[in-house]
Amino acid sequence: MEQINWYPGHMKKTKELIQQNLKLVDVVVELLDARIPLSSRNPQIDDIVSTKPRVIILNKSDLANPNQTRKWMEYFKSKGLCAIAVNTMNGSGFNELTQSIHDAFKEKTDKMIEKGMRIRPVRVMIVGVPNVGKSSLINRLTGKKSAKTGNKPGVTRGKQWVRLKGNIELLDTPGILWPKFEDQNVGLKLAFTGAIKDDILDIETIALRLIEFLSENYTDDLKERYKLEKLDEQGIDNMDKIAKKRGCIISGGRIDYTRVANIVIDEFREGKIGRITLETPNDFIETIE
Numbered sequence: 001m002e003q004i005n006w007y008p009g010h011m012k013k014t015k016e017l018i019q020q021n022l023k024l025v026d027v028v029v030e031l032l033d034a035r036i037p038l039s040s041r042n043p044q045i046d047d048i049v050s051t052k053p054r055v056i057i058l059n060k061s062d063l064a065n066p067n068q069t070r071k072w073m074e075y076f077k078s079k080g081l082c083a084i085a086v087n088t089m090n091g092s093g094f095n096e097l098t099q100s101i102h103d104a105f106k107e108k109t110d111k112m113i114e115k116g117m118r119i120r121p122v123r124v125m126i127v128g129v130p131n132v133g134k135s136s137l138i139n140r141l142t143g144k145k146s147a148k149t150g151n152k153p154g155v156t157r158g159k160q161w162v163r164l165k166g167n168i169e170l171l172d173t174p175g176i177l178w179p180k181f182e183d184q185n186v187g188l189k190l191a192f193t194g195a196i197k198d199d200i201l202d203i204e205t206i207a208l209r210l211i212e213f214l215s216e217n218y219t220d221d222l223k224e225r226y227k228l229e230k231l232d233e234q235g236i237d238n239m240d241k242i243a244k245k246r247g248c249i250i251s252g253g254r255i256d257y258t259r260v261a262n263i264v265i266d267e268f269r270e271g272k273i274g275r276i277t278l279e280t281p282n283d284f285i286e287t288i289e
């Protein structure tokens with residue numbers, strides 16, 4: 001995971017560096033986490049990408065709720081953006097990705113054909129905040145075991161084009177963007193998914209908030225995973241119950257909150273509790289503009 005300290009000067013530099021690279025590409029692939037499509041979005045992305053054709057990937061779709069992913073695809077479509085669900089671990093959605101990249105490039109190729117020019121490969125770069133799966137995707141697409149994974153925001157200078165099948169050329173280093181900082185709710189969701197370091201908040205609080213969210217929105221998954229007969233009103237009571245089920249007890253019969261917190265967080269991130277999406281388009285219904 002990339003650990004980056006973002007500060008305003010750094011963000012400005014990153015933006016400029018990515019915009020320089022954008023001049024070289026035909027299509028931008030914006031990578032998002034399917035479980036938190038808007039919370040995993042860079043707050044200035046529209047400004048950064050501007051009018052460049054764009055394809056949105058809802059990555060880690062294997063961990064997200066399929067119905068919610070469908071809703072998110074419709075949401076982006078309604079905003080004039082093409083979004084596809086991808087699982088980088090097994091390559092599902094990759095055919096659609098290739099197709100969407102070519103679709104996004106079509107306007108330009110049509111013009112080239114009109115002018116009698118030869119069609120060249122479509123040039124693509126991947127952008128996204130840390131941990132959405134940029135390096136994994138590049139590795140999978142290029143078939144390399146370990147693509148260069150930089151910790152530097154923006155794009156490193158010694159970049160290279162990698163030829164992919166389907167007449168695509170990919171920039172081998174992704175554009176690393178900063179996540180949203182301002183909103184606490186967003187921060188919490190980034191913490192649930194492991195996108196930001198756990199020590200920003202203590203793990204016990206993160207787990208408690210996650211249990212609260214799950215007991216409200218994924219009741220059956222939570223009950224089933226931890227063999228709970230019924231759920232309590234208070235999140236902390238549910239956390240205690242989970243702790244007891246998993247033997248997270250220390251001397252004197254007290255609850256080992258650190259241990260139970262780690263169990264719940266790890267199992268959530270591994271998809272063991274279920275396929276869980278943490279935000280729906282309905283959460284973002286816009287007020288009058």
Ligand SMILES: Nc1nc2c(ncn2[C@@H]2O[C@H](COP(=O)(O)OP(=O)(O)O)[C@@H](O)[C@H]2O)c(=O)[nH]1
Nearest residue numbers: 059060061087088089130131132133134135136
């Ligand atoms: N379950 C699942 N995990 C993924 C997927 N894509 C990436 N990951 C995992 O997400 C973590 C972050 O991936 P990485 O490529 O380092 O993200 P980057 O920071 O954007 O370059 C790694 O542990 C990957 O194995 C996916 O589609 N599904």
Ligand SMILES: [Mg+2]
Nearest residue numbers: 134135149150
């Ligand atoms: Mg990376």
